[in-house]
Amino acid sequence: xxxxxxxxxxxxxxxxxxxxxxxxxxxxxxxxxxxxNKNGKTYSICNLYLDTENDDLICTSLEKPVYKEKLxxxxxxxxxxxxxxxxEIKKKYKGLVNKRRTSMTLEEAYxxxxxxVVPDNPKMNRQVMEEIKYAQSLYHAVPKAFISYDRFxxxxxxxxxxxxxxxxxxxxxxxxxxxxxxxxxxxxxEEGMWLMEAKASKTFPLWFSHFLSENRIYSCxxxxxxxEYKRFVLNRKK
Numbered sequence: 606x607x608x609x610x611x612x613x614x615x616x617x618x619x620x621x622x623x624x625x626x627x628x629x630x631x632x633x634x635x636x637x638x639x640x641x642n643k644n645g646k647t648y649s650i651c652n653l654y655l656d657t658e659n660d661d662l663i664c665t666s667l668e669k670p671v672y673k674e675k676l677x678x679x680x681x682x683x684x685x686x687x688x689x690x691x692x693e694i695k696k697k698y699k700g701l702v703n704k705r706r707t708s709m710t711l712e713e714a715y716x717x718x719x720x721x722v723v724p725d726n727p728k729m730n731r732q733v734m735e736e737i738k739y740a741q742s743l744y745h746a747v748p749k750a751f752i753s754y755d756r757f758x759x760x761x762x763x764x765x766x767x768x769x770x771x772x773x774x775x776x777x778x779x780x781x782x783x784x785x786x787x788x789x790x791x792x793x794x795e796e797g798m799w800l801m802e803a804k805a806s807k808t809f810p811l812w813f814s815h816f817l818s819e820n821r822i823y824s825c826x827x828x829x830x831x832x833e834y835k836r837f838v839l840n841r842k843k
Contacts, residue, residue: 611704613806620799639758647755649682655746663834672698680784686712707733748782768804777833
């Protein structure tokens with residue numbers, strides 16, 4: 606989790622519980638579990654997605670342009686004010702995802718987002734922070750949605766370029782937008798469904814392609830924030 610710059614292709618798939626259980630049976634032959642998946646259990650990720658007053662970033666993203674970007678503040682589970690969080694900018698151009706992030710305390714992140722006070726933290730990546738500052742000032746972005754989920758993550762044994770994550774219990778809300786609050790919200794996926802993402806800067810391994818083919822699993826276009834926003838707009842019209 607310490608990496609601050611990522612360049613990779615990300616492909617998403619929706620799995621049934623049966624398909625996920627089949628995947629778990631073969632994964633140990635090819636991949637190692639993320640050390641945060643202690644004793645075979647998930648770890649929690651919480652995000653505050655930042656957007657303009659009129660939700661321009663997510664609206665543009667849903668139009669599937671050649672280039673798009675997102676801003677978010679991420680923590681691993683509920684975090685105290687002195688806990689570590691990551692301010693991230695995620696860009697996608699012609700399918701290639703570039704994610705850049707820098708760490709700070711949650712208190713520093715709140716001061717920056719709500720009061721414009723730039724953190725003076727020696728652990729912070731200054732170059733990434735300057736890029737995020739520019740984007741945040743350009744969009745006047747503020748927290749708009751909370752999205753959390755429980756994650757299994759795996760890295761291929763022979764080539765750790767290939768990474769796979771499977772998320773469940775995806776919860777969203779548009780109030781109480783804080784990472785030091787309890788984790789709760791409305792479920793985003795139907796019961797029994799799992800969101801899998803395959804990530805690599807090069808190609809996916811042959812065994813993985815065989816698994817997808819044998820189990821008739823097909824890639825899909827699915828954005829957690831995009832799906833949350835579409836449901837938010839639909840509910841607002843009722």
